[in-house]
Amino acid sequence: MRLRSLLAPALATAILASPALAAPPRSPEEIAAAALKAAPVWDGHNDVPEQLRERWHDVLAKFDFADTSGTADPAKGYIAMHTDLARLRRGKVGAQFWSVYVSAGLTDQQAVQAVMEQIDVTRRLIARYPADLQFADNAADVEKALKAGKIASLLGMEGGYAIGNSPGVLRQFRALGVRYMTLSHFRSTSWADSATDAPKNNGLSPFGKDVVREMQRIGMLVDLSHTSTRTMLDALDVARAPVIFSHSGARAVADHARNVPDEVLARIKANGGIVMVVSLPAYVSQKARDWALDRAAEKARLDARFSEAPDQAKAALAEWEKAHPVPPATLSDLADHVDHIVKVAGIDHVGVGGDFDGMDTMTEGFADVSAYPALFAELARRGYAQADLEKIASRNMLRILKAADAYAAAHAADPALESPTVF
Incomplete structure (x- = not known):
């Protein structure tokens, strides 16, 4: 009896360790699903607010965000929207930067007003769907929303022209909840050069560098998507907190000026920032x-x-x-951008920024916000571990927002950037 009692634990251990009885390996889809359950997607850029302005003139009474799949209007040139609450849920999106974009063709004063209206309609949209959306102004708010099972909703402003060259306007936008500003858009501003326009400053002007410093002082993330390479480098020269690319790819994969060159990717690693991979085909393939x-x-x-x-x-x-x-651009092409950014900058410096509802053509297999699990399954097939997928999905971006919050708290007493008013 004594021998039998000694052998029993050893026999049980041997049975449990037997390869024949070990848990089967997880499929790429299962790895992706586990990663997105633990760390839902944090998307860097979505243009639903632009669609609200163009199609519904900011009248939410006429808009149903539960399901927008039937919103195509060929007579007006509108395709069906890419985003609604049902597809956000299927896409495992847990946090979203909503882009309060306005046209660069507006005058400074028109742009300031238009962005105010974009902020207003986006915050009203968030408040209209409290069971699914929760406004977030900081990293703690994002974590609270995720814990509550809601989609943390943050504001990102696309185009530095919208501050009207006024540090005071910049600060007021931050007070209204704007968490990032893209320094330029398709056109260069008087202080920041665009990737797709003639340069005016050879990067950032002295005022532009001051804007970057002030943004970081007040906790507004510096977004370098759409900027020229020289602007990217100038911003990194003065940045003391992590910067972001809210929706950009790797230029080594697709040679478009909107994408990030390797010399900048290497500096993103040193800065602690992130490149959130865009899905617009011309930037992907x-x-x-x-x-x-x-x-x-x-x-x-x-x-x-x-x-x-x-x-x-x-x-x-x-x-x-x-x-x-x-x-066509493919899901594999999109994953190639992730691979390259990881190779040059590292796994801690990549995320996703689909640009949904801001484009008329889509990457095959990535047609709307519900497609994120397919991308993460493709990355799992390429050998990314669950922990790595969690970083790409949202943990990297959460770390960066916490760093921005901490930097702003530490520098809250620093003097504000002042600029003389012009009228």
Whole structure:
């Protein structure tokens, strides 16, 4: 009996350790699901507020955010929206930066008013759906929302022109809950150069550098998406807290000026910041980028050939497009950007920023906000561990917002940036 009692624990241990009885390996989909349950997606950029302004003129009584799948209006040139509450839930989105974007074609004063209206409608939208959305102004608010099972909703302002060259306006936007500002958009400002416009400052002007310092002093994240390489580098020179790219890719994967070059990725690692990978096909796929360049060249040729007959030029370009369909960007292409950013900057410096509802064409397999689990399953197939996927999903961004909050708290007593008023 004594021998039997000694052997029993050893036999039980051997049985439990037997390979035949070990738990089967998890599939990529299971790894992704576990990661997104532990750390739901934090998306860096979504343009629902722009759609509210363009389609519904900010009248929420006419808008149903529960389901927007039937919002296509071909007569007005509108495709169906990419975002609604049901698809956010299916996409395992737990935190969202809503973009309070306005056109760079507005005057300074028009842009200030328009952004105020964008902030207002977005905060009203959040308040209208309290069972699903919860406004978040800081990292602690995000954690509370996640714990409550709600989608933490933060504001990101796209385009530095919207402050009207006024540090006072910048500070008031922060007081209204804006957590990041993209320094430029498709056009350069008087103080920050865009990636897609002629330079005015060779990067940041002295005032632009002061804006970066002031943003970090008040806890507003510096967003370098849309900026020129020189602007990126100038901002990193003066930044003392982590910066973000709310929706950008890796330029080594798709050679578009909107994407981040390796020299900047290396500095993002040192800065502690993040690149949140965008899904717009022209930024994702080199083939799609090359097609866009070929189309631009053909358009220029046809416009010159039919300079007195623009309708003929338009018809000829349509025929060219029919004969040369745009190559699709794929989910694999999107994952390639994650891979490259991890290779150069490290796993702690990558996230996701889909740009949904701000684009008319989508990456195949990534058609709307419900598609995030598919991307994370693709990354799991490539060997990313659950802990790494959790970092990409939201833990990296949470760390950065905590760092921004801590920096602002430590510098709250520093002198504010002042600039003389002009009228």
